[in-house]
Amino acid sequence: MLFQRLIWAALATAVVVGSLQTGVQRWQAAPLILAAEVYEEQKAEAPAPAAAPAAHTHAEGTAPHEHAHGTAKEWEPANGAERIGWTWVANILHAFSMALLLFAVMGVWLYQRGAAVASLRLAGLVAAAGWLSFHLWPSLGLHAEVPGMEAAPLQARQVWWVLAMASAAGACAVAGFARASWRWLVAAALLALPFVVGAPKLQGDALAGFGPEAHAALEQLGTQFIWATTWMSLSFWVSMGLAGGWAFQRWVRPALLAVLQGAEAPAVGAVQAPQ
Numbered sequence: 376m377l378f379q380r381l382i383w384a385a386l387a388t389a390v391v392v393g394s395l396q397t398g399v400q401r402w403q404a405a406p407l408i409l410a411a412e413v414y415e416e417q418k419a420e421a422p423a424p425a426a427a428p429a430a431h432t433h434a435e436g437t438a439p440h441e442h443a444h445g446t447a448k449e450w451e452p453a454n455g456a457e458r459i460g461w462t463w464v465a466n467i468l469h470a471f472s473m474a475l476l477l478f479a480v481m482g483v484w485l486y487q488r489g490a491a492v493a494s495l496r497l498a499g500l501v502a503a504a505g506w507l508s509f510h511l512w513p514s515l516g517l518h519a520e521v522p523g524m525e526a527a528p529l530q531a532r533q534v535w536w537v538l539a540m541a542s543a544a545g546a547c548a549v550a551g552f553a554r555a556s557w558r559w560l561v562a563a564a565l566l567a568l569p570f571v572v573g574a575p576k577l578q579g580d581a582l583a584g585f586g587p588e589a590h591a592a593l594e595q596l597g598t599q600f601i602w603a604t605t606w607m608s609l610s611f612w613v614s615m616g617l618a619g620g621w622a623f624q625r626w627v628r629p630a631l632l633a634v635l636q637g638a639e640a641p642a643v644g645a646v647q648a649p650q
Contacts, residue, residue, distance in 0.1 A: 377630040384622040385474035391618045392474070392611060393467030399610050400462065403603040408522060411596050414589045415523035470615065477501050477619045482631055487552060494628055498620030502612040504547035510608035512543035512566070516574030519604040521596050524582060527575035539569040 452458040480501045481494070513536045520526055546562035553561075582590045 377627075377634055380626045380630050381475070381478055384626040385471055385478060388474040388477075388615065388618045388622045389467045389471035392470040392614045393463065395614050396466045396470065396607065396611050397459070397463045399607050400466070401459065403607055404600065407596050407600045407603055411521035411523055411593060411600075414585065414593050414596075417586065417589050418523055418584045470611075473505065473611075473615060474619050474622075477505070477615060478623055478627055480504075481623055482627075483552070485628070485631060486635060490628075490632065494624035495617070495620035498623060499616040500551070502616030502619070504544070504551070505615070506608060506612040508540050508543040508547060510605070510612075512569070513539040514601075514605070515539075516569065518601050520581070521593060521600045523585070523593060524597060525577055525579070526581065527577045531575035535569060535572070535574050538572060539574075542566060542568045 452461045477498060481497055484492070484497060484501075516539060517532055517536060526532060542565045546565040549558050549565065550562045582593050585593060
């Protein structure tokens, strides 16, 4: 019963949030990405190393066309309805996973602290922690980049992003669930940790290889893209807090409280508090 309600509530939240996110992306980010892709085609590539003479000699039993063609191009959705449709699906899947995370944190709060806090307010607090952890804190060290911009090695960026996200999430968890006075000191230390380690930086110009006009245009597009991704992330977590808070209050909270009361959880006395 509880599991079914949890899944359906998360799915309903995901459809609302994912659809809204798709619209915001088409309005905020898509024009900037398409504009940057036009300049990306103008980037000067380093000359390829000369092929060895043996590479032009067909080995026995090898068809000539196997040397003439490289690897096949990876599939990608075509611009237009196909690209928008797959973006919508991806946004719903992402929102579904975040809705489940939102409900899990809210459920732990109800178990430990009781139901004194209204669902919508609690969802807003958890969504704010999600925005801090998944966007704001990592973006302070690794900002969003438009197509064509070079960046530090991918693996180093991924490791640092996970560190920043985990540190911010841990700080929010300590501040929200711990009751000792030292929790603020621990939260501050966790927030500082990724910046003590230091985000990976690119050695050189991120727009090397572009002409002066394209370089200036991409710099401007890059700044606009940082703000666009910020507004997109804000809209995602605000809508997640509103839609997720309503869905949790409507479907998940009654079933969860019934389970907690039936199991005689430590917070049973508290969960009887008015909503």
